[in-house]
Amino acid sequence: MARKKRIAIIMGRIYNNINKSLIHGMLVQANALGYSAFVFALNEECDNERITHGEKNLFHALDFSVIDGVVYAPYTFCSSDYYGYIDNYLTEHCTVPVVRIGLEVGDYIPFWYDDRNEISDITMHLIYGHNCKKLLCLTGPADMPVAQNRAKGFIDAMQKAGLEYSDKTIVFGDFWINAAKDLATEIADHVREKPDAVVCTNDNMAISLCDALTERGYSVPNDIRVTGYDGSAESRMHVPAITTYRTSQEKLGKGSVCLLYEKITGIHCETDNTDTGTILCRESCGCSNCHERDEAFDAEHRLTEEGYMDSMVSAAFHDADTLDELVNEMFAMRYKFIYNKDFTDSRLLLCLCSDWDNVSNEYRRDGYSDTMYLISSDGSRCSFRQSEILPEILDREGFSSTFFLPVHFQDQCYGYIALDLDENIDNFNMEYIKYCREVNNALKYLSTKNELKRLQHRQSVSLSRDQLTGLYVxxxxxxxxxxxxxxxxxxxxxxxxxxxxxxxxxxxxxxxxxxxxxxxxxxxxxxxxxxxxxxxxxxxxxxxxxxxxxxxxxxxxxxxxxxxxxxxxxxxxxxxxxxxxxxxxxxxxxxxxxxxxxxxxxxxxxxxxxxxxxxxxxxKQLSSHIHYSELLKLRRDIFVHPEFSWSGDMCSQKLNISKSYFYKIYLQTFGINFIHDLKKSRMNCAKDLLTSTSLLLPDIAERCGYDYYNFMRVFKREYGITPTQYRKNDH
CATH class of the missing domain: 3.30.70.270 (Reverse transcriptase/Diguanylate cyclase domain)
Structure with a gap:
């Protein structure tokens, strides 16, 4: 069967509404072009180095031989530590085209929306909608193309309106809160002339600037009007609500996949232009946002959130004593994050390393085992090569989007978990993130609990061992x-x-x-x-x-x-x-x-x-008999020197007893009659010489106390084959 056409998508915080729109556009366009998608995301982003290491390990699961291309959105990650690591990993290992949304770095194929025109639009709103004449633009670092492009949009609007501007009109910052605070300080200290309005090229800087100006006694928007850019949820909840530009993330996602398709196939394709961005006029620029409609909140979504909080997921997971019990609880609780109408169309796939439950100090920190073990919510269980990412036999017909999250506890790698969906990406939500974190903790709890049981069992078993031989009693x-x-x-x-x-x-x-x-x-x-x-x-x-x-x-x-x-x-x-x-x-x-x-x-x-x-x-053994010690020594001599002409007469004379009495006490002492014991000793010697030396058969016969003819006859009768055949077979 031909390999399914598939792209990989790498991005963070998919549960965020803006990012969800972005990936929705990617998946819609991929489906239209006949590609399914593997989506690689993270459980959490934090400053803990061990947790960060465990999260980053997910990208070792990428095998570029089973995908056709990559769409990568680094700006969706909170920390440069994450996207810096992914940049390096893709540079070293990726063998397929990579479209990088946003920041233009390295040899990747860059893609971004037309933020120059959008910044120009929001600047024109301040100029013509609120009669602002003196404006500043707070943008990102000067060496960042995105920051430069947005600053050019501001300049375009100033030129169209015939307003004066200079190099001091553009303030290069950090796309974060510090530059906004510094600008507020300069305005308050009269280092910089108070503007009528400040155009911030992202919402984070706009929110921070509003707060910093308010702390220094300025009123927003009465003294200074402020706008943002991105259309984030935080901008709406802020007081005052931030005027911003909601970009078309869905259109951006579609465009990135079209560009990747062109690089893979050489065929140009266009997205539909029905979905465009829009200015959200709110309080920070002097507009009223009372006309802005509340976003619909699906009652089923609310029930899902409340159901998760009421479900006691952690307690249920931690009650499991075996991996099977834990997996059964996991799959039974899928309804806590998957909406009812999509329950039967989704699959949850837990893929564990072969050594996932290693609790020693040498546990797995990097990469995955060559062979992985998969347990699926549809009942499938199998081992597969990790290079497949997921077993090909589980591929569905038609389009599918599969979301991967790392399964780990701090820096200990367990494997990864995959949520396989047909269409509705809303099932990749905060409840699912919480659910996967609970799975991580439950696997750690289970492995630790089982190790304690193992130690207790071994302690009890050690008490069952014989101290001398080490064997169990x-x-x-x-x-x-x-x-x-x-x-x-x-x-x-x-x-x-x-x-x-x-x-x-x-x-x-x-x-x-x-x-x-x-x-x-x-x-x-x-x-x-x-x-x-x-x-x-x-x-x-x-x-x-x-x-x-x-x-x-x-x-x-x-x-x-x-x-x-x-x-x-x-x-x-x-x-x-x-x-x-x-x-x-x-x-x-x-x-x-x-x-x-x-x-x-x-x-x-x-x-x-x-x-x-x-x-x-x-x-019946005559162990107290005067001849017992002599019998033991005699038997040793027979074993060590089979070449001697041992006989009942000879042995009875050594012990100074009759032959019949010798035969009797020999049998009683060793549980075997003398003739049989002698023959067995000589045959053991013969087998040893046949396999460990190159002696000729007559020489072996002599060393075993036989003439050649009798040796051949006795050996064949005892083992059913000749000495030569025995040697050849190397018994």
Whole structure:
């Protein structure tokens, strides 16, 4: 499927009425030209460096390979820190055309409305409407083209009216409050002759000048008339209300998109000219604003605002214990900012980094994870590459406008949230901004709460661990059995278990001390752990016994493999250990036929019975017999030197006992008969030499205590393949 044609729009404070008109014009024109829009905005602009960092991070989500161009309105941001950062980011990374509304900076394509003629119109109103002869123009910085252009509009009007003007008639300021205060001081101190009127080229300076003149004893408009420019809501609410020029922000927005379209396609297009600016005559110039109609305020909008305040959003979000619960609450409360008639036409998309809930000091501060996780209000859930910005599979047919806000807590990046709308941008309102701030706080609260739970769980789990081996003690892990049982049922697998008891420990403790016996238990625990598969769990049962619980489709095979691996590793430990003692294991295994009916207590009883069976066999062990130590040493010698001509006669002579008695006590002591144990030792040695050396087979046979013919026959019978095949397969 071909990529959808789309532009990106970057601007601040979209909830502001003037800016809302601007973006409305952009979206209407984009729709007419067949483009959808990604709109990147901010939650808040403040002086807190960490919050500022978190807000700026949103622009790392921009991938210019999935958009055709950018419209950027820097003047809609409160702080130069924000638009300076965006300027630099676009300069370094942007590969598509950028139309920059307002300030002419860098290599961007500039676009602005005809403010020269509009300033001229409002100046003419003062001259002909109020008979003003001596006028001043307070504009922005002298090095700013916008400020110069507006000053030229003032001069145009003065020339048309035949009024005198000079360089001192134009006052270059800052487009902010300080220059206005300075001008009021100069007038009050008679440094500058009192004018009949001051034309301010934005509302901020006009409001500030009115206040400063009033503080110094001047009456506005009786002593000095003041006008502004922009048509801001503040100008209307001020006392006196500021005469201003409401520019056509919608026309400006449409024009910026037309210019971008021309740069993308090379095709010229025009906007309709039905929407124009107008002078708003009010009290500050001497006019009355009683004829100015109150702007309509939709009752549904008021209900939305009141509903948000009454909704207890914060409490509902903070009650969530999991991400799913939080998301469900989020989507359930969309009606708090989305007007009823648009509810079914909008989608809310929460896109989280893969590491969003990292609470360590190394949390994500810059950029986003390569893979993001999306949760949508329409039920969609998926992972996607961040370079897509949003998954292509979620694209709607036809026009859509998607508004992005950063999701973060101070400088910790969580991801971003997208509000996908068909047409009505009124749903991107102050209530939505508040809502998203609550989401940010709720995610932080949730991650912190879950981390505290995790720490509490780990603390309780640490109390469940055996201090010597680090293994969990099964008796102390209340929920483990249920988790393993349920996981097995979900995967349609059978459960099996093996109980392993360590032998020779008491003898080592008596002869070498408790430190050596502890080392041996740790060795056995390590061997048992390494022999576990991915779905096998090992626990400590008693001081010298362990329990392995496994889950799989072939339990008998898995149990057999587990015991064989243990025996091989025990054999390897015996022949490589520098200690002059030997340890061994006894085991019982069982396949659990119907685990769903078993409680943890039932499993403990099962373990206990299996241990009793091992102990019953161990009771026959002649550990108090005079030959016990000699048997342990003899077995070690058999393991270390398989090449010797071991036989029942030879071993019984070493112990000075009869051969039949030797066979009996060997079996009772180690749980395996002598002949089988000898063969297993020699086969383990053979496998080790086959895989770790390049010795010829006759040499290997000799080192294992066989002649070549018998070695080949025994090996094939034991493993079903020849030694050569075993070596080739690199078992």
């Amino acid at each position: 099964f008796q102390n892990c209340k929920d483990v059995w249920a988790e393993i049982r349920d996981s097995s049922a979900e995967n349609n697998e059978q459960l099996y278990m093996a109980v392993v008891s360590a032998g020779g420990i008491r003898h080592i403790e008596n002869k070498f001390g408790s430190v050596e016996s502890d080392k041996c238990i740790m060795t056995i625990a390590e061997i048992l752990s390494k022999c576990c598969r991915s779905r096998e769990w090992l626990f400590k049962a008693t001081d010298r016994s362990f329990v392995m619980i496994g889950s799989g489709n072939n339990p008998d095979k898995h149990l057999d493999e587990y015991i064989k691996k243990i025996e091989e590793k025990m054999w390897r430990y015996t022949i490589t250990s520098s200690e002059d003692h030997i340890i061994y294991i006894r085991s019982e295994s069982k396949v659990v036929k119907d685990p769903t009916t078993l409680s943890k207590e039932d499993v403990l009883d099962m373990f206990t019975r299996m241990l009793e069976m091992i102990d019953e066999r161990a009771e």
